Amino acid sequence: MESNSVSPMPELAPIAEFDKTPPTPPEDTIPMDDLPPPPTVVTVANNSVEQEAETHRHYEEENEWGCGSWLEYTMVVVLASVLLLGSLALTLFWVIYYHNGFAWREDLSKQFNLHPVLMVAGFITFSGFSILLYRICRCCRRIYVKLLHTVFHALSIPCVAIGFMAVLDTHNLKRPEAIPNFYSLHSWIGLVTMGLFAIQFVVGFFSFLVLLCCEGATSAFRAALVPIHASFGLTTFMLAIAACVTGLTEKVIFTLGNSYSRMPEEGIIVNAIGMSLIALAILIGYILQRDEFRFRAHVLIRSGDL
Amino acid sequence: MESNSVSPMPELAPIAEFDKTPPTPPEDTIPMDDLPPPPTVVTVANNSVEQEAETHRHYEEENEWGCGSWLEYTMVVVLASVLLLGSLALTLFWVIYYHNGFAWREDLSKQFNLHPVLMVAGFITFSGFSILLYRICRCCRRIYVKLLHTVFHALSIPCVAIGFMAVLDTHNLKRPEAIPNFYSLHSWIGLVTMGLFAIQFVVGFFSFLVLLCCEGATSAFRAALVPIHASFGLTTFMLAIAACVTGLTEKVIFTLGNSYSRMPEEGIIVNAIGMSLIALAILIGYILQRDEFRFRAHVLIRSGDL
Structure with missing residues (x-):
């Protein structure tokens, strides 16, 4: 049995695991329970626009694992x-x-x-x-x-x-x-x-x-x-x-x-x-x-x- | 400067880090951004009542770090x-x-x-x-x-x-x-x-x-x-x-x-x-x-x- 069939994941979810800054997916479309755990080390909470821009860059890059x-x-x-x-x-x-x-x-x-x-x-x-x-x-x-x-x-x-x-x-x-x-x-x-x-x-x-x-x-x-x-x-x-x-x-x-x-x-x-x-x-x-x-x-x- | 003063944390937040199962705090009181990252290893998503009971037990125990x-x-x-x-x-x-x-x-x-x-x-x-x-x-x-x-x-x-x-x-x-x-x-x-x-x-x-x-x-x-x-x-x-x-x-x-x-x-x-x-x-x-x-x-x- 393929794992994805057991707990279907939204397309975006797996990427977040490799993101060093917490991604900000639209919370109304993705239930929090289905999100994979973010990495333990980094949670710089007070982020600005600059940080967010970087988040998205990572997001795209790591989707295809560069x-x-x-x-x-x-x-x-x-x-x-x-x-x-x-x-x-x-x-x-x-x-x-x-x-x-x-x-x-x-x-x-x-x-x-x-x-x-x-x-x-x-x-x-x-x-x-x-x-x-x-x-x-x-x-x-x-x-x-x-x-x-x-x-x-x-x-x-x-x-x-x-x-x-x-x-x-x-x-x-x-x-x-x-x-x-x-x-x-x-x-x-x-x-x-x-x-x-x-x-x-x-x-x-x-x-x-x-x-x-x-x-x-x-x-x-x-x-x-x-x-x-x-x-x-x-x-x-x-x-x-x-x-x-x-x-x-x-x-x-x-x-x-x-x-x-x-x-x-x-x-x-x-x-x-x-x-x-x-x-x-x-x-x-x-x-x-x-x-x-x-x-x-x-x-x-x-x-x-x- | 004490760190807590920089980004004030809700009372419950630090505990979650030690919880092996994801705690389920009332989402209306704690903004998700303020939660520390749950551990990367375990996210057994499809939980039942039994799992939840265990969650709460951990929660209390680890509050005082047993x-x-x-x-x-x-x-x-x-x-x-x-x-x-x-x-x-x-x-x-x-x-x-x-x-x-x-x-x-x-x-x-x-x-x-x-x-x-x-x-x-x-x-x-x-x-x-x-x-x-x-x-x-x-x-x-x-x-x-x-x-x-x-x-x-x-x-x-x-x-x-x-x-x-x-x-x-x-x-x-x-x-x-x-x-x-x-x-x-x-x-x-x-x-x-x-x-x-x-x-x-x-x-x-x-x-x-x-x-x-x-x-x-x-x-x-x-x-x-x-x-x-x-x-x-x-x-x-x-x-x-x-x-x-x-x-x-x-x-x-x-x-x-x-x-x-x-x-x-x-x-x-x-x-x-x-x-x-x-x-x-x-x-x-x-x-x-x-x-x-x-x-x-x-x-x-x-x-x-x-």
Whole structure:
């Protein structure tokens, strides 16, 4: 069912959401209840003619979402996708080219290589695309986006689990002496990240999918949970990046030692992986902040399938 | 000048901002223009009696901002303050107790100790409080909060500058051979963080303070900039934390080497510093996301001193 059919909106309504100054539609033709919420930040009430003129300019521009906005939207989404895939590709290149690829149990150092690759795949690439979905699929039905969001996060679970087991095995099976677990800052940050990720997944799954069974009764609860889930989701992504950059730092120092300071090829590759993650942190933070990028959000929220 | 005196608000208006469902005030008594914006996320339009009853309940509760909200607000703000000061105190303890305190030029390893302490002071403690100010000073005039925000950020500039020079000196003056600069992931992240911090400071200073000279003409521009400045500010804070945890990882591995895995005291202290920074990342992200914590924002924004 198309959302518009549930609560028919007047033509003008969706535009107002992107208007930084409150539009002044003719109140006799549009019932206030049907108007989407104006943005929370700005309500300069005592406006003059000048302000009103600007309002109308915005109004027209944003109706068609201007060429500049489209260009910006396309650029940042493409760049984010390139970085999400690029950081995984670089990590793969690093462990295959400099550390001889993968193995399971036969060669512990090759088994360790699964750890960075699977953690980047799970915590960065899959989770990153899962977050981006809400900006990429701007015109799909919300329930499909939610399901796809769940599938992407669900895909990252086996990655993280196997990546975690790979490093535990490497430590425990090391001879002549096992390497202790959970002594480093990296491992502590990683544990916190996995914990937050698990909580977010369980709470999200039950609140936004299972509770849909009694849609009407839970809509207020689900609506209140949306910003919390979104905020902690971004925080989890940031923590994952912190875990990755500390892990990369550890690994590169243990591998290269003092020669790291002479900037060998491998050192530069590892730094490049880290910097692409940092670029992702900046870019994803920016994309999520831009309200304009979730064009039809209020229409879809209205349909009740939060 | 108290903001309320500029644009007198009806008694009920401020409450509506915290209401998760749109309140239905008697429209003949309250002009719509004077109402603060309802939250952007939720506008479940097709409501029944049940919904309306809930609306009124919220309405009353949030009028006095409930005991639970106050408790939560106080707890998170106090916890954040403790962590902001605690991480600095722990860093001081670490370098004084395990690395013999400070010096300038006489003893390079003691000069290096200035680096972690001043970077945590500038990028975490001062910047963190500067961000928190917008949640702590909920009833002051906005212009005072802005000035204090600028002062706190201005205080962090000398910290970061001297902290940066301390590590450059340590590298360049090292004998028999100088240590190269900017080879590690930590230094690259640090440079990006300093760059973003500088851009934020300059743009913020000119946009939100200097442009106040022609208040009316620039209000739309300044209003549009607020969410961008806030979002990049949080991103800069997160990057600063990423820079800190990579730096701590580097330093602890260079200092302790393989004995780090036996969890010596110093290793635990360094991990604790890192974890308090991670806790700050989670907590500051949470506090900034909670719209309720900026209680009187709309009243103050209305007065035009954005």
